[in-house]
Amino acid sequence: MSLLEIKGMTKRFGGLTAVDQVDFHVDEGEIVGVIGPNGAGKTTVFNIVTGFYDIDEGEMTFDGGSLIGLKPNQVTKRGIARTFQAIRLFPAMTVLENAMVGQHCRTRAGLGGAIFKGPRTIAEEKKIREAARDALAFFGKRLSPVENELAGSLSYADRRRLEIARAMATEAKLLLLDEPAAGMNPGEKEGLVTLIGRLRDEKGYAVVLIEHDMPVVKGVSDRVTALDYGKKIAEGTYGEVAKNPRVIEAYLGARHEETA
């Protein structure tokens, strides 16, 4: 059974069907690339899975349990963590604190714990710190040395990295990365490909990434799904999808206007 299983996902915004009968699945330890032109509904799929939008029709199960009706924080607790297309860190918190927030759903200390700071809270705080540092350490010398800097002062690529680190700190099984390569230079993109590979090989994450940059998609994806106008138009290995006439048509926009 797949880790994430989506059947017939449909989402309408007024008259517009943003996601139309999409079937989608991710197996454990698999990297799936999602491609498609702007407005194809890729990010909408992420938003539905993570609980930001309600699903109109269809089934979603993760790790054997249904995701329907869960709030974003509950989805995160189940083990799905995401990053955002436009980087959304907590800019006025430190790098380490950003990652520590990721641990929120795995810990329990409340008001009383905060005020009295008993042994349980201290131990938990230590665990949070360690888990956050672990996540930062995954990025080598990029984030760990600046853990006490404010996240808003990081370079662009480091902000992207911190977003991934923060998602890792939630102890998720599945990471949803929304255009992680956007705004990176060729060298950094190459690094990203290696990094996503390491996420699977070293840490055992399953990864879904939305990406426009084809070399990156080609470099990391075990499987690629193409969306257009909310519909799934192709699925398979990168080679298969890239040759698919409907995908080529969607990207080049050929004949769409004529047939419509």
Place this chain on the structure above:
Amino acid sequence: MAVTEVKQRSPRQLATKFGLIAGIASIYFPVVGITERFNDRTIVDGVLQLGNAIFFVIALAAGYIVAKPRPLPGEEPEPPGPNALLYGALASAIAGLMTGLFVLLADSVNLRPVLISVTGGLIERLSYGGSAASAVLIMIMGGAALGALGAGLQLISTKLRRPVVIALGTALLISLTEPLLNAILREVLSQMGLKNNTSWLYEGGGLSVTGAILVLILTFAGMSWWTTRGSGVKAAYKQRPEQQRKMIKGGALLLAGLFLVYLPQILTSFLAEILGTVGLYILLGLGLNIVVGYAGLLDLGYVAFLAVGGYSTALFVSERSSLGWALPYWQVVPLTIIIATVIGVMIGAPVLRLRGDYLAIVTLGFGEIARVIVLSDWAAPTLGGAQGILGITAPEVFGVDLRDPQNLYYAILACVAIVAFISWRLSRSRVGRAWNAMREDEQVAEAMGVSIIGYKLLAFGTGAALGSLSGMFFAIKLGSVFPSSFNILVSINVLALIILGGMGSIPGVIVGSFVLVGLPELLREFGEFRLLIFGTVLVSLMLLKPEGLIPSRRRQAELHIEEVEEELFEKRADSDGPEPAVT
């Protein structure tokens, strides 16, 4: 850097501009009556009166500002040359000319029907004993001299300038707070068994000549030591191991605590009273700081919780309340806190989906509703309506009656210490981090597993509980509660003191309370100009330090993020070349 043509005024234009502004200012003060009102206030006995000092300060400042180097962006500031003296003099001479002409005008035409403050006495004072015609000359020459002096401050090195400016400012401040400080000083001296003769410092309602010299020399010496050695001391402190730094910090806190405990012994009862009020506002500020500063929920109806605290205390304690239970305080305190928390959550629940301005408007409404309910016929039988509830007996703690302002001060101090400690612990906890994340970006916080609903309600509830404590002391302090005490101005004041002190910062709340609540009380001797001065101080503070007096690191970062990014940009431009790839 993309610099679209920077408009560079010639020094002469600048001098004229600031001269005109200074001129308008130095006419404004006498015209509205400030000069006359302040004239009996001494700055330095027998040398300087506050009324005259206003023109001196304006003329000095005009020269100082005109001579300030104005480098183009990216340029090193050039040290001002001797020409700056000339332009400084020009600016203040213009101001002097304007004032002089005004005196001439006022002397020949009777302006009193329009400007009631322009009396014969004022004109005489402004002409410094001579005729009105000679006043023009005196004003121009005096202005020019002062302007040149002010400009001269820019010529000397920074190391010298700062101590001079600060010494002058300190002297002015110490002189202006004479009524307060002199009383305290006398008390301290007599308690130490010395003669309470303070004429070495104060005389005739201001600094004595010796006092002025003493203050100037001491501040100057202290400040020049700090400007040359201060960075070294700071660096040495930073190099100390963590353990020692903690001890130094703890020691400083302990000293401050001892000072606060000792304070009522040397204060007049009027000041002790003010201190109690400041304490109440600190409590309120710390509570609201959790809601606004930590969790980012702009609450404009915080006074509601002051009212809840006050009224529930009154209801349970007073024999003359509708309940008439007269419960002991050890039952009243937890009851009040529970009631406030429940009401806080109840108010929080309907506004969970609102953000920013919308939340502010709705909470503003709740604040008013609280007052209106108390006043309403429906609640009047229980809460006493406009007559309020009287007869709130003060608690006795270990045989100490808290009605006495001094004892109440200690109770409030202890409570402030506890609440400050709670806030501090919260800010560095999992809960505090979740609140901060929520404040920074609600959606992302939710995506990271923070339950937005839960943490918003927690923030409202905690804030309400802490605010109700303040209400309880308020009721004890006055012995009665009335709906009119709980108006919207309280909410605004509490929010203002948080912003003034620095959002999210505990020391900021404390300092903000002293400035916002204490300062207007100390300014009482200035009568009708009290709020004018107070407003000026507030506006200038917010212009100079928009992040607040003692900002938390986050807040500072938010307001200066551009600078950080600029710096970063330059840093990267320096190291050039693409970043190496991640491995």
